Amino acid sequence: MVEIEFEDKIKNLKLNKSKLIVDLMVDLKISPEAYVCILNGNVVTENEIVTEKDKIKFARVWSGG
Amino acid sequence: MVVDCFCGEKAVYAENKPLCKFHFSKWLNDFVNERLDKHLKETEVIAVAVSGGKDSTALLDFTNKWAIKNKKKLFAISIDEGIKGYKEYTLNFLRNFCKDNKIKLYIHSFKKETGKTLDELVNIRDTQNFSEKACTICGIFRRYFLNKYARERGATKILFAHNRDDEVQTFIMNLFVGNLPQMTIKGELGGIINHSKFVTRLKPLINIPEKALAIYSLLNYPNLPDTECPYLNESIRSMSRNFINELEKRKKGAKKNILEVYLKEILPTLKKNSKLIHSNIKECAECNEPSSKNKCNFCELICRFFV
Numbered sequence: 234m235v236e237i238e239f240e241d242k243i244k245n246l247k248l249n250k251s252k253l254i255v256d257l258m259v260d261l262k263i264s265p266e267a268y269v270c271i272l273n274g275n276v277v278t279e280n281e282i283v284t285e286k287d288k289i290k291f292a293r294v295w296s297g298g
Numbered sequence: 299m300v301v302d303c304f305c306g307e308k309a310v311y312a313e314n315k316p317l318c319k320f321h322f323s324k325w326l327n328d329f330v331n332e333r334l335d336k337h338l339k340e341t342e343v344i345a346v347a348v349s350g351g352k353d354s355t356a357l358l359d360f361t362n363k364w365a366i367k368n369k370k371k372l373f374a375i376s377i378d379e380g381i382k383g384y385k386e387y388t389l390n391f392l393r394n395f396c397k398d399n400k401i402k403l404y405i406h407s408f409k410k411e412t413g414k415t416l417d418e419l420v421n422i423r424d425t426q427n428f429s430e431k432a433c434t435i436c437g438i439f440r441r442y443f444l445n446k447y448a449r450e451r452g453a454t455k456i457l458f459a460h461n462r463d464d465e466v467q468t469f470i471m472n473l474f475v476g477n478l479p480q481m482t483i484k485g486e487l488g489g490i491i492n493h494s495k496f497v498t499r500l501k502p503l504i505n506i507p508e509k510a511l512a513i514y515s516l517l518n519y520p521n522l523p524d525t526e527c528p529y530l531n532e533s534i535r536s537m538s539r540n541f542i543n544e545l546e547k548r549k550k551g552a553k554k555n556i557l558e559v560y561l562k563e564i565l566p567t568l569k570k571n572s573k574l575i576h577s578n579i580k581e582c583a584e585c586n587e588p589s590s591k592n593k594c595n596f597c598e599l600i601c602r603f604f605v
Contacts, residue, residue, distance in 0.1 A: 266543040269512050276319075276516055278312040280301050294512040295454060295463075296351045296541065 234294040256278035343371045345453035350388030352515035353459035366392040378407035380415020387523040432529035442596040448497045460501045463508035467538040482572035482596040493579040495588040548595045
Protein backbone atom coordinates (compact mmCIF):
# COMPACT_ATOMS: atom_id res chain seq x y z
CA MET A 234 0.00 0.00 0.00
CA VAL A 235 1.09 3.56 -0.74
CA GLU A 236 -0.15 6.26 1.61
CA ILE A 237 -1.24 9.33 -0.32
CA GLU A 238 -1.93 12.71 1.29
CA PHE A 239 -3.75 15.20 -0.89
CA GLU A 240 -5.76 18.28 0.11
CA ASP A 241 -5.81 17.29 3.80
CA LYS A 242 -7.14 13.82 3.01
CA ILE A 243 -5.19 10.58 3.35
CA LYS A 244 -5.91 7.49 1.34
CA ASN A 245 -4.14 4.21 0.74
CA LEU A 246 -3.63 2.83 -2.72
CA LYS A 247 -2.58 -0.63 -3.74
CA LEU A 248 0.28 -0.64 -6.23
CA ASN A 249 0.97 -3.79 -8.19
CA LYS A 250 4.40 -2.55 -9.19
CA SER A 251 6.54 0.53 -8.70
CA LYS A 252 5.43 3.55 -10.61
CA LEU A 253 6.63 6.97 -11.66
CA ILE A 254 5.05 9.70 -9.55
CA VAL A 255 4.02 11.56 -12.68
CA ASP A 256 2.00 8.51 -13.80
CA LEU A 257 0.42 8.26 -10.36
CA MET A 258 -0.54 11.93 -10.63
CA VAL A 259 -2.18 11.28 -13.99
CA ASP A 260 -4.17 8.40 -12.46
CA LEU A 261 -5.26 10.63 -9.57
CA LYS A 262 -5.97 13.60 -11.87
CA ILE A 263 -3.48 15.77 -9.97
CA SER A 264 -1.78 18.42 -12.06
CA PRO A 265 2.04 18.40 -11.74
CA GLU A 266 1.86 22.15 -12.36
CA ALA A 267 -0.23 22.72 -9.27
CA TYR A 268 1.33 20.35 -6.72
CA VAL A 269 4.76 19.61 -5.27
CA CYS A 270 5.59 15.97 -4.46
CA ILE A 271 6.93 15.10 -1.02
CA LEU A 272 8.05 11.47 -0.94
CA ASN A 273 8.70 10.06 2.53
CA GLY A 274 9.23 13.59 3.84
CA ASN A 275 11.55 14.78 1.06
CA VAL A 276 10.74 17.15 -1.79
CA VAL A 277 11.23 15.24 -5.05
CA THR A 278 10.42 15.71 -8.72
CA GLU A 279 7.61 13.86 -10.47
CA ASN A 280 10.26 11.71 -12.13
CA GLU A 281 10.91 9.75 -8.93
CA ILE A 282 9.55 6.24 -8.49
CA VAL A 283 6.99 5.38 -5.86
CA THR A 284 6.83 1.85 -4.44
CA GLU A 285 4.86 -0.09 -1.86
CA LYS A 286 5.10 1.27 1.73
CA ASP A 287 6.03 4.76 0.52
CA LYS A 288 4.26 7.83 1.85
CA ILE A 289 3.61 10.55 -0.65
CA LYS A 290 2.13 13.99 -0.08
CA PHE A 291 1.02 16.37 -2.80
CA ALA A 292 1.42 19.92 -1.50
CA ARG A 293 -0.52 22.68 -3.21
CA VAL A 294 1.67 25.15 -5.11
CA TRP A 295 -0.44 28.24 -4.54
CA SER A 296 -1.20 29.77 -1.20
CA GLY A 297 -3.25 32.65 0.07
CA GLY A 298 -5.64 34.31 -2.31
CA MET B 299 13.29 7.57 -15.37
CA VAL B 300 14.81 9.00 -12.18
CA VAL B 301 16.88 11.99 -13.21
CA ASP B 302 19.42 13.41 -10.81
CA CYS B 303 21.12 16.80 -10.61
CA PHE B 304 24.38 17.16 -12.57
CA CYS B 305 26.23 16.85 -9.24
CA GLY B 306 24.72 13.39 -8.66
CA GLU B 307 22.34 14.41 -5.85
CA LYS B 308 18.59 13.79 -6.03
CA ALA B 309 16.75 16.54 -7.88
CA VAL B 310 14.06 18.60 -6.15
CA TYR B 311 13.16 20.70 -9.18
CA ALA B 312 13.27 19.96 -12.88
CA GLU B 313 11.57 22.55 -15.06
CA ASN B 314 14.54 23.01 -17.39
CA LYS B 315 17.29 20.83 -15.98
CA PRO B 316 17.13 18.72 -12.82
CA LEU B 317 18.59 20.50 -9.78
CA CYS B 318 19.27 19.25 -6.24
CA LYS B 319 18.36 21.32 -3.17
CA PHE B 320 21.73 23.11 -3.13
CA HIS B 321 21.91 23.90 -6.85
CA PHE B 322 18.22 24.81 -7.02
CA SER B 323 18.61 27.32 -4.16
CA LYS B 324 21.77 28.69 -5.77
CA TRP B 325 20.03 29.09 -9.13
CA LEU B 326 17.09 30.93 -7.54
CA ASN B 327 19.30 33.17 -5.36
CA ASP B 328 21.55 34.05 -8.30
CA PHE B 329 18.59 34.83 -10.52
CA VAL B 330 16.90 37.14 -8.01
CA ASN B 331 20.17 38.86 -7.06
CA GLU B 332 20.79 39.62 -10.71
CA ARG B 333 17.35 41.32 -10.95
CA LEU B 334 17.97 43.26 -7.72
CA ASP B 335 21.42 44.35 -8.95
CA LYS B 336 19.83 45.60 -12.13
CA HIS B 337 16.98 47.57 -10.56
CA LEU B 338 17.99 48.58 -7.04
CA LYS B 339 21.57 49.80 -7.28
CA GLU B 340 20.41 53.44 -7.27
CA THR B 341 17.64 52.92 -4.71
CA GLU B 342 18.46 53.94 -1.13
CA VAL B 343 15.27 52.95 0.68
CA ILE B 344 13.47 49.76 -0.34
CA ALA B 345 10.01 48.68 0.76
CA VAL B 346 8.96 45.05 0.40
CA ALA B 347 5.23 44.33 0.34
CA VAL B 348 4.65 41.16 2.32
CA SER B 349 1.68 39.02 3.19
CA GLY B 350 3.35 36.21 5.12
CA GLY B 351 2.79 33.81 2.23
CA LYS B 352 5.48 31.79 0.48
CA ASP B 353 6.31 34.18 -2.35
CA SER B 354 6.62 37.39 -0.35
CA THR B 355 8.53 35.63 2.44
CA ALA B 356 11.08 34.36 -0.09
CA LEU B 357 11.29 37.79 -1.73
CA LEU B 358 11.80 39.50 1.64
CA ASP B 359 14.50 36.97 2.53
CA PHE B 360 16.38 37.42 -0.78
CA THR B 361 16.05 41.22 -0.74
CA ASN B 362 17.05 41.58 2.90
CA LYS B 363 20.27 39.63 2.28
CA TRP B 364 20.94 41.71 -0.83
CA ALA B 365 20.24 44.97 1.06
CA ILE B 366 22.64 44.05 3.87
CA LYS B 367 25.36 43.23 1.34
CA ASN B 368 24.73 46.44 -0.60
CA LYS B 369 24.21 48.66 2.47
CA LYS B 370 20.67 49.72 1.59
CA LYS B 371 17.81 50.55 3.95
CA LEU B 372 14.92 48.09 3.79
CA PHE B 373 11.61 47.68 5.55
CA ALA B 374 8.71 45.28 5.16
CA ILE B 375 5.17 46.53 4.89
CA SER B 376 2.08 44.41 5.32
CA ILE B 377 -1.65 44.99 5.30
CA ASP B 378 -3.99 43.32 7.75
CA GLU B 379 -7.22 43.14 5.77
CA GLY B 380 -9.14 41.67 8.69
CA ILE B 381 -10.02 38.24 7.33
CA LYS B 382 -10.92 36.00 10.24
CA GLY B 383 -9.40 32.53 10.28
CA TYR B 384 -6.77 33.45 7.71
CA LYS B 385 -4.74 36.58 8.21
CA GLU B 386 -3.84 36.07 11.87
CA TYR B 387 -1.80 32.97 10.96
CA THR B 388 0.20 34.56 8.16
CA LEU B 389 0.82 37.75 10.16
CA ASN B 390 2.00 35.74 13.12
CA PHE B 391 4.50 33.92 10.91
CA LEU B 392 5.59 37.22 9.36
CA ARG B 393 6.17 38.90 12.73
CA ASN B 394 8.39 36.02 13.82
CA PHE B 395 10.25 35.92 10.50
CA CYS B 396 10.99 39.66 10.65
CA LYS B 397 12.02 39.46 14.30
CA ASP B 398 14.41 36.56 13.61
CA ASN B 399 15.94 38.39 10.64
CA LYS B 400 15.98 41.85 12.27
CA ILE B 401 13.75 43.37 9.60
CA LYS B 402 11.61 46.40 10.43
CA LEU B 403 7.98 45.45 9.79
CA TYR B 404 5.07 47.88 9.52
CA ILE B 405 1.54 46.52 9.58
CA HIS B 406 -1.43 48.67 8.61
CA SER B 407 -4.92 47.36 9.12
CA PHE B 408 -8.12 48.09 7.22
CA LYS B 409 -9.87 48.33 10.59
CA LYS B 410 -7.57 51.03 11.94
CA GLU B 411 -7.41 52.94 8.67
CA THR B 412 -11.07 52.84 7.67
CA GLY B 413 -12.94 51.60 10.72
CA LYS B 414 -13.95 48.34 9.03
CA THR B 415 -12.34 44.98 8.38
CA LEU B 416 -12.68 43.31 4.99
CA ASP B 417 -15.11 40.83 6.58
CA GLU B 418 -17.28 43.78 7.69
CA LEU B 419 -17.05 45.43 4.27
CA VAL B 420 -18.14 42.19 2.60
CA ASN B 421 -21.05 42.05 5.02
CA ILE B 422 -22.07 45.60 4.03
CA ARG B 423 -21.75 44.63 0.38
CA ASP B 424 -24.05 41.66 0.88
CA THR B 425 -26.70 43.58 2.82
CA GLN B 426 -26.62 46.53 0.38
CA ASN B 427 -26.48 44.28 -2.70
CA PHE B 428 -23.33 45.95 -3.98
CA SER B 429 -21.60 44.12 -6.81
CA GLU B 430 -17.93 44.50 -5.82
CA LYS B 431 -16.05 41.27 -5.28
CA ALA B 432 -14.10 40.95 -2.03
CA CYS B 433 -10.88 40.83 -4.06
CA THR B 434 -11.72 44.14 -5.75
CA ILE B 435 -12.26 45.93 -2.43
CA CYS B 436 -9.19 44.27 -0.94
CA GLY B 437 -6.98 45.05 -3.94
CA ILE B 438 -7.92 48.73 -4.11
CA PHE B 439 -7.44 49.26 -0.36
CA ARG B 440 -4.20 47.31 -0.21
CA ARG B 441 -2.56 49.08 -3.17
CA TYR B 442 -3.65 52.44 -1.74
CA PHE B 443 -2.12 51.86 1.71
CA LEU B 444 1.02 50.15 0.42
CA ASN B 445 1.81 53.05 -1.90
CA LYS B 446 0.93 55.73 0.66
CA TYR B 447 2.89 54.27 3.57
CA ALA B 448 5.87 53.10 1.52
CA ARG B 449 6.19 56.66 0.16
CA GLU B 450 5.72 58.30 3.56
CA ARG B 451 8.56 56.19 4.92
CA GLY B 452 10.89 57.32 2.16
CA ALA B 453 10.88 54.29 -0.12
CA THR B 454 11.40 54.97 -3.80
CA LYS B 455 10.74 51.39 -4.85
CA ILE B 456 8.25 48.91 -3.51
CA LEU B 457 8.82 45.24 -4.26
CA PHE B 458 6.00 42.81 -4.93
CA ALA B 459 6.38 39.04 -5.01
CA HIS B 460 4.33 38.36 -8.13
CA ASN B 461 5.63 35.22 -9.78
CA ARG B 462 5.37 34.01 -13.37
CA ASP B 463 2.04 32.29 -12.79
CA ASP B 464 0.58 35.42 -11.14
CA GLU B 465 1.62 37.59 -14.05
CA VAL B 466 0.23 35.21 -16.68
CA GLN B 467 -2.99 34.84 -14.67
CA THR B 468 -3.33 38.63 -14.43
CA PHE B 469 -2.72 39.00 -18.15
CA ILE B 470 -5.43 36.41 -18.91
CA MET B 471 -7.81 37.99 -16.35
CA ASN B 472 -7.38 41.41 -17.93
CA LEU B 473 -8.13 39.81 -21.30
CA PHE B 474 -11.28 38.19 -19.82
CA VAL B 475 -12.58 41.55 -18.63
CA GLY B 476 -11.16 43.62 -21.50
CA ASN B 477 -9.11 45.83 -19.20
CA LEU B 478 -6.40 47.11 -21.51
CA PRO B 479 -5.28 50.10 -19.38
CA GLN B 480 -4.47 47.80 -16.44
CA MET B 481 -2.22 45.71 -18.68
CA THR B 482 -0.05 48.70 -19.49
CA ILE B 483 1.17 49.23 -15.94
CA LYS B 484 2.29 45.62 -15.43
CA GLY B 485 5.67 44.05 -16.11
CA GLU B 486 8.79 43.73 -13.98
CA LEU B 487 9.04 47.46 -13.37
CA GLY B 488 5.48 48.65 -13.16
CA GLY B 489 2.98 51.07 -11.78
CA ILE B 490 2.49 54.62 -12.98
CA ILE B 491 5.89 56.20 -12.91
CA ASN B 492 5.22 59.77 -14.01
CA HIS B 493 3.94 61.04 -10.67
CA SER B 494 6.03 61.79 -7.58
CA LYS B 495 3.41 60.28 -5.26
CA PHE B 496 3.53 56.89 -6.93
CA VAL B 497 6.23 54.57 -5.65
CA THR B 498 7.66 52.53 -8.53
CA ARG B 499 6.73 48.86 -8.28
CA LEU B 500 9.33 46.19 -8.88
CA LYS B 501 8.50 42.51 -9.32
CA PRO B 502 11.82 40.64 -9.30
CA LEU B 503 10.16 37.19 -9.27
CA ILE B 504 8.13 37.73 -12.41
CA ASN B 505 10.08 35.09 -14.35
CA ILE B 506 10.08 32.51 -11.56
CA PRO B 507 7.46 29.72 -11.79
CA GLU B 508 5.15 29.52 -8.78
CA LYS B 509 6.12 25.89 -8.34
CA ALA B 510 9.79 26.87 -7.88
CA LEU B 511 8.80 29.27 -5.09
CA ALA B 512 6.58 26.65 -3.47
CA ILE B 513 9.51 24.19 -3.44
CA TYR B 514 11.87 26.88 -2.10
CA SER B 515 9.48 27.70 0.73
CA LEU B 516 8.93 24.03 1.61
CA LEU B 517 12.71 23.62 1.83
CA ASN B 518 13.43 26.84 3.72
CA TYR B 519 10.34 27.88 5.70
CA PRO B 520 8.79 24.70 7.12
CA ASN B 521 6.60 26.67 9.56
CA LEU B 522 4.91 28.75 6.90
CA PRO B 523 1.14 28.44 7.39
CA ASP B 524 -0.75 26.71 4.60
CA THR B 525 -3.91 28.78 4.72
CA GLU B 526 -6.24 29.88 1.99
CA CYS B 527 -8.22 33.11 1.76
CA PRO B 528 -11.92 32.36 2.36
CA TYR B 529 -12.83 34.76 -0.47
CA LEU B 530 -10.75 32.81 -2.98
CA ASN B 531 -13.79 31.33 -4.70
CA GLU B 532 -15.11 34.83 -5.45
CA SER B 533 -12.11 35.70 -7.58
CA ILE B 534 -11.65 35.01 -11.24
CA ARG B 535 -7.98 34.38 -10.45
CA SER B 536 -8.69 30.78 -9.49
CA MET B 537 -10.49 30.30 -12.81
CA SER B 538 -7.53 31.84 -14.62
CA ARG B 539 -5.11 29.65 -12.62
CA ASN B 540 -6.95 26.46 -13.55
CA PHE B 541 -7.12 27.59 -17.16
CA ILE B 542 -3.39 28.21 -17.55
CA ASN B 543 -2.46 25.07 -15.60
CA GLU B 544 -4.61 23.07 -18.01
CA LEU B 545 -2.94 24.84 -20.92
CA GLU B 546 0.50 24.02 -19.51
CA LYS B 547 -0.47 20.38 -19.06
CA ARG B 548 -1.46 20.14 -22.72
CA LYS B 549 1.30 22.31 -24.10
CA LYS B 550 4.51 22.27 -22.06
CA GLY B 551 6.05 25.73 -21.92
CA ALA B 552 2.76 27.58 -22.47
CA LYS B 553 3.15 29.80 -19.40
CA LYS B 554 6.72 30.71 -20.30
CA ASN B 555 5.69 31.46 -23.88
CA ILE B 556 2.69 33.59 -22.87
CA LEU B 557 4.82 35.63 -20.46
CA GLU B 558 7.59 36.12 -23.00
CA VAL B 559 5.22 37.29 -25.71
CA TYR B 560 3.45 39.56 -23.22
CA LEU B 561 6.62 41.13 -21.79
CA LYS B 562 8.64 41.36 -24.98
CA GLU B 563 6.04 42.00 -27.67
CA ILE B 564 2.71 43.15 -26.25
CA LEU B 565 3.70 45.24 -23.22
CA PRO B 566 6.19 47.58 -24.97
CA THR B 567 3.58 48.40 -27.62
CA LEU B 568 0.88 48.92 -25.00
CA LYS B 569 3.14 51.18 -22.93
CA LYS B 570 4.05 53.22 -25.99
CA ASN B 571 0.40 53.86 -26.83
CA SER B 572 -1.07 53.91 -23.35
CA LYS B 573 -3.38 56.76 -22.50
CA LEU B 574 -3.07 55.87 -18.81
CA ILE B 575 0.71 56.18 -18.76
CA HIS B 576 0.84 59.33 -20.86
CA SER B 577 -2.16 61.09 -19.33
CA ASN B 578 -1.67 63.64 -16.61
CA ILE B 579 -2.18 61.88 -13.32
CA LYS B 580 -4.11 64.13 -10.99
CA GLU B 581 -4.45 64.13 -7.25
CA CYS B 582 -7.68 62.88 -5.76
CA ALA B 583 -9.96 65.75 -4.68
CA GLU B 584 -10.76 63.92 -1.43
CA CYS B 585 -7.46 62.50 -0.21
CA ASN B 586 -4.76 64.09 -2.42
CA GLU B 587 -3.38 60.70 -3.36
CA PRO B 588 -2.55 60.26 -7.06
CA SER B 589 -5.37 59.19 -9.34
CA SER B 590 -6.30 59.14 -13.01
CA LYS B 591 -9.75 60.48 -12.04
CA ASN B 592 -11.02 63.35 -9.90
CA LYS B 593 -11.83 60.91 -7.13
CA CYS B 594 -9.57 57.88 -6.65
CA ASN B 595 -10.90 54.30 -6.51
CA PHE B 596 -10.24 54.16 -2.78
CA CYS B 597 -12.33 57.25 -2.03
CA GLU B 598 -15.08 56.07 -4.38
CA LEU B 599 -15.33 52.83 -2.42
CA ILE B 600 -15.24 54.65 0.91
CA CYS B 601 -18.14 56.85 -0.24
CA ARG B 602 -20.17 53.85 -1.35
CA PHE B 603 -19.57 51.70 1.71
CA PHE B 604 -19.55 54.32 4.46
CA VAL B 605 -22.41 56.63 3.54
